[in-house]
Amino acid sequence: MSAANWTFLHPSIFILTGIPGLEAFHVWISIPFCSIYILSLLGNCLLLLVVRSMPSLHEPMYLFLSMLAVADLVISTTTLPKILSIFWFQRRVIPINACLAQVFLIHSVSTMESGFFAAMAFDRYVAICNPLRHASILTKSVIAKIGLLVMIRGAVLLSPHPFLLKGLPYCRGNVISHTYCELMALVRLTCADTRGLRAYGLTVAFLTGGLDFSLVILSYVLILRTVFRLPSKEARLKSLGTCSSHVCMILVFYVPAFFSFLTHRFFHSVAPSVHIFVANIYVLVPPMMNSVIYGVRTKKIREAALRVFRFPSPRDTRTGK
Known part of the structure; x- marks a missing residue:
């Protein structure tokens, strides 16, 4: 193969277009x-900061929530700065190594987030x-091992993707119709046989997100069975109340994730702008909503945040402390 053909089929840069069809509104969308x-x-x-500062929050649910918060920060920072540079400054070029790193981080950290949701569901079940x-089942040692296992699973299972993608010939050009580098968006640019890569991607998705979601559903089936056996309505409502924040987070995470995953692979009639907008919702909204949901709905976090910033909590005000 000549050097010119090699350069054409194996580009050193990719060009991100943003949201196709909505280029005129990029500045407004950026707000x-x-x-x-x-x-x-x-x-x-x-x-x-609140969880780290308050020993009373060093419980399984809040430790898993802290792991999820770190993953959310990675997802947001991996995607948003580049998206905003496209919308504000039309800096659409991204080097291939940076693009492949973005693919790995987005998919691997999303897989880790799914694992953390399953771990939180297990915590609620216990x-x-x-x-x-x-306390004896979910010790700090067990929590650390679960968190480490979730991170290793995401990193190991998703690490082949960048290497497989880099070796593909991109005969359909180097223009990615997306706001960030995404696995299927890159696959569409190649003219090679990608059935093996697609099959591996589906297998990983079902072994991670699919398995985690099944474990979450199983946990809540067992939780509901136990809750409805409680003798009083107040006890049932109190038990369900401890799960409400987690359920809201699951819905915020899994609904756009499943929509994006299924439409990319099976429903090709969906408009590209819808694909890409939902994909952006998937990486933008859950990281924001997770902290908001738990901060607003969890009394212990609200009170701990007030104490960290030296504001008196309503309880302290009533007791005169």
Whole structure:
């Protein structure tokens, strides 16, 4: 193969277009995107600070939530700065290594987030179905091992993607119709046989996100079975209340994730702008909402945040402390 053909089929840069069909509105779209990014950074950093500062929050649920907050920060920072540079300064060029690193980080960290949601569901299951053994089952050592296992799983299973993508010939050009480098967007640019890569991607998705979602559903089936056996309505509502924040986070994470995954692979009639907009929602909104949901709905985090910043909590005001 000549040097010219090699350069054409194996480009050193890719060009990101942004959201096709909405180029005239990129500046306007950047306003909510930038606001979401700032809220995500502030919310997750505040959450990590509060959990770290308050020993009373060194419990399984909040430790898993801290791991999720770190993953959210990585996802946001991996995508948003480049998206905003496209919208504001038309800096569409991205080197191939940076593009492949973005693919790896987005998919691997998303897989880790899915694992953290499953771990949090397991925590809720033990807390409600076996409360007397909660502290002995989910020790700090066990929590650390679960977190490490989730991170290793995401890193190992997704690490082949950049190497497989780099070796493909991109005979359909180097223009990516997207705001960031995404696996299927790159696959569409190649003219090589990608059935093996697609099959591997589907297998990884079902072994990670699919398995995690199944474990979450199983956990909540067992939780509901236990809750509805409780003798009083107040006890049932209290038990369900401890799960409400987690359920909201699951919906925010999995609904756009499944929509994006399924439409990319099976529903090709969906407009590209819809694909890309939902894909952006998937990487932007959950990182912001996770900290907001837990911060607003969890009394212990609200009170701890007030104490960290030396504001008196409503309880302290009532007791005169």
